[in-house]
Amino acid sequence: MNILLVDDSRLARTELRHLLQAFPDVTVVGEARHVAEARTRIQELQPDVLLLDIHMPGETGFELLASLEAAPHVVFTTAYDEYALRAFEVNALDYLLKPIEAHRLAAALDKARTQLRPAVSAEAPPPIPVSEEPAATPLTEHDQVFVKDGEKCWFVRLADIRLFEINGSYTQIHFHEHRPLIPRTLQHLEQRLDPRVFFRVNRQQIINLKWVEGIEPWFSNSLKIRLRGGPEVEVSRQQSVRFRELLSL
Template structure:
């Protein structure tokens, strides 16, 4: 996977280079400080991924994309989260906040690999086995959530509960309750088990939001979550795991 780094900050480009060294199937094919240099690089050679800053002298990252007839897959790298919605509107694969975390970069690269494989690109190199597994999402990660016409860019640390609602999953954060087309099993496979706990067949909780625990029927537990009125009943089997997880 050949990557073009586009960022007016030399230090930011150097840090991305350092992080990308952890991925054997990735090579940095070029660097650009602004939109003009990026266009020249893109005209001169083929890239599989554009790691693109938004705020640069002259044209922004969005303006660069708008000027291109064709562009490789794009992952934005920026210090601001205000442009997340627009980033996904221009079909960016991911949106990484600076300082970029290796786990988030790994997840973004996995999205690129998946798209390359779906398109049948002959340039895909087989990743190391560890890289083939998407990185777990921690509380510090941010996710894009869309429900109807409303959109959010949510830090997972602020999500207190995931709950099945029909064929969708409802996400509880602040006073919002959007629905997403994901199953709990899909979410459980991506969420860090040290922070997100499958309480029962219907719910996954953020352990940081547990405000109270009380014994319940048949050796099960009942949890009260702060920040809302939710009360979660932990199944008997999961109550055993809950005690083991949080006991000294």
């Protein structure tokens, strides 16, 4: 994977180079200090991915993308969190806040690898059937996810989500004072979320274990859990057994 670093800060570019040394399949093919230089370098080097700052002298990272007929895949690297929603509107792979954390960079590179896998040729023999598609890259509690409900949007850290629960044909997410609905099943979410943090308590709900405030015995050897900020959830009898096994010494 060939990467071009676009950032007006020499220190930021040096730090990214240092972090990228941990990934043997990544080559930093060049650097650019501003948008004009980035346009030239993109044309010369044809990178697979841009690690792109937003605020730079002259034009912004968004203006760079708007001016390109065909842009490489983009991971934004910036000190400002207020542009996250706009970043996803231009199909950015990820949005990393400075100082860049190694695990967040690794997750962004995984997304890039997924996008860069060669498509199967129409003349190639059909692949051997498998029971299901490979699971997407697992999300950790440190990841941030884009949530849209009608005209409202959020960019929320998974650690701040205390509860997912079925609401009709949607799943409702509980974080801060918000309760947006998303068109995802709990089964889909359970496959994406870290099982060490997110636990399926029953057919209707998944909780964030780090938001558990209290536990008490309930009917038929089941449990009831109280989450910080509410609500209380009832753990099914089968899942109560799994819960005790998971969290016991």
